[in-house]
Amino acid sequence: MNFADLNWQEMMDATVATLKMIVFSGLFTIILGLPLGILLYLCERSNSIVIRVIYSVLSLLVNILRSVPFIILMVALIPFTKEIVGTSIGVLGTIPPLVIGAAPFFARLVETALREVDRGVIEAAQGMGASTNQIVMRVLLPEARPGLIAGVTITLVTLVSYTAMAGQVGGGGLGDLAIRYGYLRYETEIMLISITFIVILVQLLQMAGDRLVKYFTRK
Amino acid sequence: MINLKGITKVYGKGSHAATALSGLNLSIEKGEIFGVIGHSGAGKSTLIRCINLLERPTEGEVWVDGVELTKLSQGQLQEQRRKIGMIFQHFNLLSSATVYDNIAFPLRLTGSSRADIDTKVKDLLALVGLEEHRDKYPSQLSGGQKQRVGIARALASDPDVLLCDEATSALDPQTTDAILKLLLDINKRFHLTIVLITHEMHVIQSICDRVAVIHGGGIVEQGKVTEVFLKPQHEVTRDFIRSESQNEGPLRTALDAAAGDNSQAVKITFFGEKTYGSALSNVVRETGVSFAILHGTISTIxxxxxxxxIVRFEGPAEAIAVTIAELTAQGLEVEVIS
Known part of the structure; x- marks a missing residue:
């Protein structure tokens, strides 16, 4: 083992690339997945048959997206990615597939978190004349906050492992570094350090998430 | 104030259909405390939830303060619901909000100003006696305190009607009495119409003006609490009153043991000021009949x-007849028990 000759510049670049991928894809995943999760939750409970059909369609779509392995989804999405961001490589090129891979997953977590909200509290709000919009904003989201934060944490951790795969289509990042050097060039040092960074990143995310959950739990 | 006309509620469809209410009519006056009592499964919960359409009746009309709720659009219904407060068996408070924010909730729905909300919530905190708990979360409160928050929240939008869905069923007897006292106080102070459902006769007896007994999805008996309580007509009503006193067994034994030729068991009901009067001893002194007490209750409605x-008179048959006539003349209810 020889850590002295390590290309630290490359390490730093890869770390920054990974962080960028997680921050941006995480952001868009929440922006897309949260409303989708709320929609799933609301549609399932509707009395209208039309809306329940919409629920079935949405639910099926989410299931399909979730059942395609991410690495395949990414490759399949290359034309779409080019259409949206103009390139399919680099950090930018990884964002659309990461978001499309993670948003349905996050939407399901949101749906589950909302289901945990006490029916009685929702009824009480209905009884007080709250509109559906007010129930979502003032009852469902605040009451489900710990569950939603836990969902964000799980999603971000999942995104970390997705970013490692993104290297396969030229996305860069720590995972890419580990595979290129550790697997293809037998340079174990770089792989070890990449893995260490990834582990630290996941630990930090999980700890931050757990703390926030604890802070917001009032039960 | 509240008029339910021909309310039918059927859950499910086809062969799974279950009828919770069938053609129920009910009329509740402004300013009264109206109790609905029934065993679990009798439909009482469905009934109270029909009043603010948390449960939409399959058939029938729901009139509250001159408005037919089932005909309203979603938006109009939300408007009307603000005039109907509701409290629940399990309180249904927002666990993520403080006592203050829970009470402010209905006010924020209507977009009241911050200053208005603050004044109102402080008044309500004082009313229910929770000033020092304003920044606590529901999980830090006892059951009775949670129900006080529920009451304050229900009153925040100045409703005309307060619906109580088994509001004291999850509370211990002392706390129940304190909450009932608060409800009575609110009823008097704001002239608020209160509808409550319960399975406890004690709750009805403590605060209600009128009562309806619900059984099998319909009202089997209703009237002033004094009438229904002291002269129950329907078997279910008698059941409730019996379960409250639980003296049926020993009483039967006493009646059987005492049966004789020159004796007659009677049930005497005193009411109001006469309860503490000496009518019985005055009358028997005159007629020369002696009596033994088999069973007795003094309480309040x-x-x-x-x-x-329940007493057994002993003496000549004519003298007993005179005694009964005299007691009736003095305004007591006398019922001969065979």
């Missing part, structure tokens, strides 16, 4: 005292 006593 709302604030009115009443007594019920």
């Amino acid at each position: 709302k604030d009115v005292p009443y007594g019920q006593m």
